[in-house]
Amino acid sequence: MSVAQLWDDLAERLHPVFAEYRGHIADLPVEVKADKTLLTEADVTVQQIIIDAIRAREPAAVVIAEEDERQGTRDEVASAGGRVWVIDPIDGTAEFVQEGRVEFCSVVCLLEDWLPVSAFVLAPELGAGSTPLVVTADARERRLTLNGEVVTPPARPGRERWISATRSEGAPPRGFDPEAEKAGFLLKTRTTSQTLDMVRTAVDLSLHTDSPLPPFELFWRRKQKVWDGIAGLCLGTAAGLRHCDENGQPLSAAPAFFSQAEPVFASTVMGKPEIVSWFLDAPH
Template sequence: MSVAPLWDELTERLLPVFTTYRSHLADLPVEVKADTTLLTEADVAVQRIIVDAIRATEPDAAIIAEEDERQGPREEVARAGGRVWVIDPIDGTAEFVQEKRVEFCSVVCLLEDWQPVSAFVLAPELGSGGTPLVVTGDARGRRLTLDGATVEPPSDPREDRWLSATRSAGAPPRDFDRAAEETGFLLKTRTTSQTLDMVRAAIDLSGRTAPSLPPFELFWRRRQKVWDGIAGLCLGTAAGLRHCAEDGEPLPLTPSFFSQAEPVFASTVMGRPDVISWFLGTPH
């Protein structure tokens, strides 16, 4: 099954929905979930569109979606044989509900044999002038696209070398922060969309966004929920990046992990192999 028609359908169906909700933010109720993340009617509506589109072509699809409110084990995922869809309807809801912010996106990732193989990221207003950007990744074919055109991952390191390593607002600098700055890295520490930070590790978006967003040489998060990271891992694989836990061990891409009610990576690190090697040798 080719996923390209599904990605096209989702782009066509979701953009008007985002436009409608973003034009009425003042009237949009915002809930705070138990984990302190935000939930709006838009998250639920976008998730429903994505799930319906997947089930129209794959009625028995095993789906993990952020807003599905699962409490117990996902037995249908355990029985899926490794073919699973993961959905984050709006990654970066805290950005979405603020009129001037644009770092939010819809995310879909297809797993086969428990590995991320195809990813779709729609950022409705991230492009210059508030235009949409669509990123897709084919991990097996090592292909990345931006707005339908094949793109290459960032090549040689830039003079301004950025890492995505967020921390809680108001938290003091970490030993890692000091080590990174001493090595010459610049740090992004404010949390926005985790997926979009991973996109920027796989693709150079500078020049396509306003203000210009530089690429990251490394992405690091603790306690990352699967819907916030699995598409980014797919894009990273397509870009030839390395990913692992912060101790260097492989991530648990297993049936038991994905079958949890809320699969969460203890830590996620993704980037160029040489930068990962540097990271593993620093205090963190």
């Protein structure tokens, strides 16, 4: 089974599971984890379905998954030769557990030589009429698809210019916020799904959703967990975008980073090269 076939298989398996849980979402128990993010039975179920599908194809696969409850060093990662699967079963669980909210998704990314080469994002209800949107990326081929159709990065002529610069609820504005507004950008500051914000930086979804979701010129996040961001970086590479940390340095692609129980990027910046250069020169 090719990676593309795996993505098709996951889309087919996961959509009815999401539909079942969302059908009784008000009765689903929600746990608050130590990092104040949310966990439900659905996260665990979806994660296991994804792992089972990967290991049916690749029995010895090395998997990094958000809900695997790892505490210590992932010793198996260092010996993986750079081939690792990263899973976020539900990115945007806080959206998932609220009726009517749709900005949540399942995320899988394949790394080879410690670099993201293929990614899968399923947003089960984000499409018009609460239909699923499936976005995939092949970084090596510079290929992006939306529901099986090849798409190109957003052209963005003559429209509002948005930046995803989410921050924790109640956090004060940062030095960058007035700079962005002065330059004519609108800021999305409320956190939903980080992956979907990265999708919107690489792919224009505005014609495929009930409420138009404009593409972003730039994505910026501090302390981003790897399962919230690595697939987005794969999409960015496929779209020809630049990604780095807020000091302009390449993001880690070292075995030691991925061997941590919870790998976290100190900061993540992604966008068109000229927009990223502008951001790096601005106070933030």
